[in-house]
Amino acid sequence: MRRTLAFLGWVVAVYVGALHAEEAPSAVDVAFKAACDGSEQRYVLIVPPGFAADRPHDVLIALHGHGSDRWQFALDARDECRAARDFAVRHAMLFVAPDYRAKTSWMGPKAEADLVQIIGDLRRTRHVSRVFVCGGSMGGASALTFAAIHPELVDGVAAMNGLANHLEYDQFQDAIAESFGGPKASLVEEYKKRSAEYWPERLTMPVGLTTGGRDATVPPDSVQRLAAVLKRLNRPVLLIHRDSGGHSTTYDDATVILEYMLRSAKPSPG
Numbered sequence: 001m002r003r004t005l006a007f008l009g010w011v012v013a014v015y016v017g018a019l020h021a022e023e024a025p026s027a028v029d030v031a032f033k034a035a036c037d038g039s040e041q042r043y044v045l046i047v048p049p050g051f052a053a054d055r056p057h058d059v060l061i062a063l064h065g066h067g068s069d070r071w072q073f074a075l076d077a078r079d080e081c082r083a084a085r086d087f088a089v090r091h092a093m094l095f096v097a098p099d100y101r102a103k104t105s106w107m108g109p110k111a112e113a114d115l116v117q118i119i120g121d122l123r124r125t126r127h128v129s130r131v132f133v134c135g136g137s138m139g140g141a142s143a144l145t146f147a148a149i150h151p152e153l154v155d156g157v158a159a160m161n162g163l164a165n166h167l168e169y170d171q172f173q174d175a176i177a178e179s180f181g182g183p184k185a186s187l188v189e190e191y192k193k194r195s196a197e198y199w200p201e202r203l204t205m206p207v208g209l210t211t212g213g214r215d216a217t218v219p220p221d222s223v224q225r226l227a228a229v230l231k232r233l234n235r236p237v238l239l240i241h242r243d244s245g246g247h248s249t250t251y252d253d254a255t256v257i258l259e260y261m262l263r264s265a266k267p268s269p270g
Helices: 004-019 071-075 081-090 111-126 137-148 173-181 188-193 221-232 251-264
Strands: 025-031 041-044 057-063 094-098 129-135 156-160 207-212 237-242
Touching: 025 111, 025 129, 025 221, 041 057, 041 071, 057 071, 057 081, 057 111, 057 137, 071 081, 071 094, 081 094, 081 129, 081 251, 094 111, 111 129, 111 137, 111 173, 129 137, 129 251, 137 156, 221 237, 237 251
Parallel strands: 057 094, 057 129, 129 156, 156 207, 207 237
Antiparallel strands: 025 041, 041 094
């Protein structure tokens, strides 16, 4: 573990040091008609410098936290968001930050359907090759949920301060019930379906995780258990746990798990 982190830390330093000063790519607000209910939904698209529409590109989809919307990962200065944006620029990736039914999204059925639709649209219109999903807090939980339900669509996932078990989680229950279609007591199977801990065999892609020992908002237990199972299954997984950490991830730790996710992913078919 120490050798892996040391190597990845060196990789991060090299990549970050190689970034040169240039004007940040502009963010475009994209509206689309949701296939599942006909409503107007939105995502932010950031095209990397030098984008060539006739060549395949990877995409990083960044999922916001509870109470935020698509603009959090597109514009916010917090470490997790900056790390994700810089990572996408560094690797010439398209960067997509969806509302996924903001502001209390939690990757319920409609948010899931929107993300499937966005990925399909990007592949048709932007020549997208591999799809990577990341997020923080609610976004981290949602990234794991989506990857477990649609492993065929995801080439790597990075979840920061997320959760992997909705059956045991007891916070934000009104918002989660609204997203999932009802309270936990009446929809046990739906909550289980959206809990990645119950479906580790589906997480066939590289998984990067961060947790904090003092995180009272989203306790680290379920993600730690998931990481342990993935290791026993010999899956590519990297967990960075900080005993003194709270409900946030540093720029360096976020960058390490993102780089691990990409480095461990299958080569692009394009």
